[in-house]
Amino acid sequence: MMKTCPDKMVQYMHEYLDEELPQEQETELKLHIQQCEACRIHFHELKKTIALVQSTSHISAPSNFTEGVMSRLPKEKKKIGIQRWFQRHPLIMAAAVFFLLMGGSLLTSWNNGSEFAFTAQPNVVVEGQTVIVPEGEIVSGDLLVRNGDLRVEGEVQGDVTLINGQRYMAGAGSITGDIDEIDQAFEWLWYSMKSSFKNMGQFFGLNESEE
Amino acid sequence: MEELVKKRIKQVLKGDQNAFGEIVEIYKDKVFHVCFRMLGNRQEAEDISQDAFIRAYINIHTFDIDRKFSTWLYRIATNLCIDRIRKKKPDYYLDAEVTGTEGLTMYSQIPVDERLPEEEVESMELQDTIQKEISKLPDKYRSVIVLKYIEELSLKEISEILDLPLGTVKTRIHRGREALRKQLRTV
């Protein structure tokens, strides 16, 4: 094969295939290809290559692909899980309401709204509507705060439940148990259902004022 | 569709994992297909494409909602494929002769401006041969060829996915085409 063609011809071919060859050079390329067999073959082979690659059939993901991905995702936040569970099971939701209304006055405390309450742990301090675990203090046992905030500067050796409130953690503050933050009525219901079986212990109500 | 995807992403950001399932449904075939063509193996393609979605989920907060989600997702997937390819020992040579194909010239009379009719290419053997030759390409050529000719993405989008300048993408496509041409000329 005689090597008589300008190198730029192959470059032109690629630019043509990328649809980026200006009209003038395209004409030049076509004229050359008509005369030069080597370039004609080269160009033909390039086009054939593209056609072959493009002819490969599309392959779909295997069945259960999405389930596979979903099962491997890190666990989502509890909150959404509960919301969706109730959305999917409206009948259970209704049953729960009925059960609670019949069984006790748990809901009334929610419906009454703004009542501030917390678990009577001996070494907590209350400022306004904020329950404080002071620095250096250790609360041993669970702590529940309703309609108020919680500031942890010391340590809580137990679970913390916050209903309609904010939690602030100081640098040295720590909670060793689970943390549940509840700010929706139905989550409160859910929580009440669970705890009515568990016997949560007592908590005292305070009427909007400090001790 | 991008709008729907963006809506789902916002739900995922709020902690709704189910919304991510819908995103997986929308893109699973595309992502799997890219991985399959990059890796040449179904099992590996499944593993890597699942990893890509999981990585996307974990890093979803870093996705810029004003950009195209598919570009971001392809980027994760191709990076994972390239990592996987590099971890494997190279057991091929770019210019290796393709054996057992002598005399097969069924495409040599095809006019220059015509695509191959599908029915002629449907034979599984040919499909396998093409895939094998794609798999012989070095990863830097393989990724651009797969994105351009199998996913039919624009050069600009490929440059975004691979985080390469447009000029580099063009050069790689040219070289990838040349390499494949040498490998497939006897097919």
Ligand SMILES: [Zn+2]
């Ligand atoms: Zn020539």
